[in-house]
Amino acid sequence: MLKKSKVTISVIAILLMLCSTVPVNADTNIQIIGNGNTVTFNDLNGYSWASDAISSFASRGIIEGDGNGKFNPANKVTREQFAKMLVLTFNAPLKNATSETFADVPTGRWSSTYIETCKDFLTGYTNPFGGLPTFHPAEAATREDIAVALVRMLGLTDKDANNAKYASYMFSDAGSISSSLLGYVSIAAERNLISGYNDGTFRPQQSISKAEAVVLLNRATKQAVTSINSDLDLSAKVITSNDPKKVTLQIEAEEGTKVTVDGNSVTMNNNGFGKYEGSYPYTFTGEGSKTFTVTGTKAGKTKTVSATAAYQLDAPVLTITYCPGEVANKNINLTGSMYDKNYSTTLTINGSKVDVSSEGKTSNWFWPCTLKEGKNTFNFVLTSSSGKTTTQTKTVNYSVGGPELTITSCPAEVSDKNVALRGTLYDKDYNTVLTINGEAVATSTAGYNSNWNWTYSLKEGENTLNFVLTSSSGKTVSQTKTINYNAAKPELTIGYCPSEVTNNTVTIRGSIYDKNFSTVLTINGEEVDTASADYKSNWEKTYTLKEGENTFKFVLTSYSGKEVTETKTITYKAAQSDTNPS
Incomplete structure (x- = not known):
């Protein structure tokens, strides 16, 4: 065991020596x-x-x-x-x-x-x-x-x-x-x-x-930082201004932090309290929201935060103080007011510009308009310079009375060809035109009573007259009158036409007349004289007689077709000689 331990220790020592020599x-x-x-x-x-x-x-x-x-x-x-x-x-x-x-x-x-x-x-x-x-x-x-x-x-x-x-x-x-x-x-x-x-x-x-x-x-x-692994101190908040389309991103970060907003560098200033502060202005081009990506970097650390700003405008305020539903007058004035806190505004009615207002100020407006008969629709559109609109639609019903036609002179029976017709015409709101049998006779201005007269040439017999008074609104009033014209016969006067004569020549004299028409006189079919209307013409004609009775037929014809006929006889007796035969 001991030897084995020594061997083990020696092996470990050799390994340690080898490791220590590795550079x-x-x-x-x-x-x-x-x-x-x-x-x-x-x-x-x-x-x-x-x-x-x-x-x-x-x-x-x-x-x-x-x-x-x-x-x-x-x-x-x-x-x-x-x-x-x-x-x-x-x-x-x-x-x-x-x-x-x-x-x-x-x-x-x-x-x-x-x-x-x-x-x-x-x-x-x-x-x-x-x-x-x-x-x-x-x-x-x-x-x-x-x-x-x-x-x-x-x-x-x-x-x-x-x-x-x-x-x-x-x-x-x-x-x-x-x-x-x-x-x-x-x-x-x-x-x-x-x-x-x-x-x-x-x-x-x-x-x-x-x-x-x-x-x-x-x-x-x-x-x-407190710790190299701690989070970077970075915050951002949105500050709005009086102009809602302009916002400012207020950024605060720990000292020494480099900051970008959506990739754009932001200047950060030391606030003296161990923090950096910076701002990033942004102007909206239209309504909507914007999310800003704020990135801070410092000492190898990066942090990203986001902040969202919204631009939502209130619509401009449109007040209509007078726009009645029913009127009897053609001309009315629409009135009201308009306002926007932040922007100037423009008001149009049926596409026509009516008024403008400055930002933050109430503007009173009025618009005179001429109505057509029946339903009149008005589209009110108030548009701010931001592009925001307020719309209202109103309807005004205009009931038009017809124009007034008065005929003061139009006799039913006349003996003269020319008759003078008279009367008045009127409309409160519109100009008018009077026609008789389609011919324009007279006009009137809105709100004025106009007297009219017209001389009309009749034809013999019954004459029908259609009176039509039309206003510029298109409203009409019609009347029909009948005049019976009985034309008088022309007047033939034979001033000299003896019944007996002893000379074989004679001069016949007289006059002709017709108030309304020209006339032609013929004697025995031969035209002797003419006369203009309402003009008395004296005529004479010399004839050579034959012995015995001479008949003369006088025919006076007017252009109306009326005629007067007379027949005269002149007896011509030749004078006898007073010499006695021897």
Whole structure:
């Protein structure tokens, strides 16, 4: 048993020796090996001020030893080592460069991924001759480098310093601090991320040890968040304004958080109480809702929250104070008022613009309109400049009375061909036109009583007259009258026509007349004379007689067809000679 035990112990010892001789390059191992395991280093005597932080970082896989149980806390930290520590401390998502960012960091270098990930925090050096900048990965990281990297990793800038020249007052060697980095060193010193030495110096270009680097990073994580795994403090709420289409997203986040809204960067300002505040204005182009995606990032942590704003407008207010259902007048005035708290408005009635109002002001409107007989429909549409509408429909029934026709003179019997017709016409609301047998005779204006007269030429016998009075509304009134015209016969006067004569020639004389018509006189079929209507014409005609009886037939005919006939006889006796025969 004893021998067997010794053999067993020897085998274990050999295995331990073999394992201890296997070289472990901590700088090339990018795997996290801690994951909460207890890691103990045997070279931390004299580093009680850093031992807890070193153990914590080792257990989380942020740092590693040399494989022989040693941490080598006094060793200087190179820039690439610190890049790795910075990335792992804040659990930043790793980034792989697709091409070289720094001339001295090829993509195959073990630290290239860490350097690429934290290049915005631990920056390189500009090439004064152009070309790619350099990083100097193997150089020792300086206190100035680390102060700036810690401030930037926390999401802070030199503008977050309470006093951008704080380092100038605190450190006697502040002149040695790069001028462009003075603000970063100031905020790092203000927040005790890094401190100076007992002699009042900062020593910006001095390197730091691995132990110092761990303590500084540990201190930074405590300022950044309570726990590296705790949730990022980020909130957003919607603030409305007097203009409902304009809203502001009010954002609050823990100090150093970079914030975007829907991918757009938001300027965050230090409120002096350890918080960042920012705002994101948004204007709706139409009614609806908008959900904002707010993303905050800090020290490798990301949190997304959302906030929703809605834009829903009230419709403009339309009041109709007068729009009766029944009227007897053609012309009425529609009245009312309109209002919108936030927008100007326009009122139309049946598509015609009636009035406008300014935002926040009540406007009284009126609209004169002319109705048609029967049902009149009115569509009221009040539209705000936001596009919101209010609609009302009203109906007004207009009962039109017919126009009034009065005939004051239209005799039933006349003996004259021309008769004068008289009367009046009237309509309260409309113009009118009077026709007699289709011929326009007179007109009247709405609301005025018009006297009319018209001389009409009759035909003999019965004359029917159709009186039609039509208003411009289309309403009509009709009357029918009959006038009987008995035309008088023309007047024939024979002034001289002797019954006996002894001369064989005779001149017959007289006159002809007709009040209403022209006339023609014939004697024995021969036209002797004519006369115009209402004109007395004297006529005479000389005839050579034959011995004995001479008969003359007088016919006077008017253009109405009436005639007068007379017959006269003249006896011609030749005179006897008084000479006696011898």
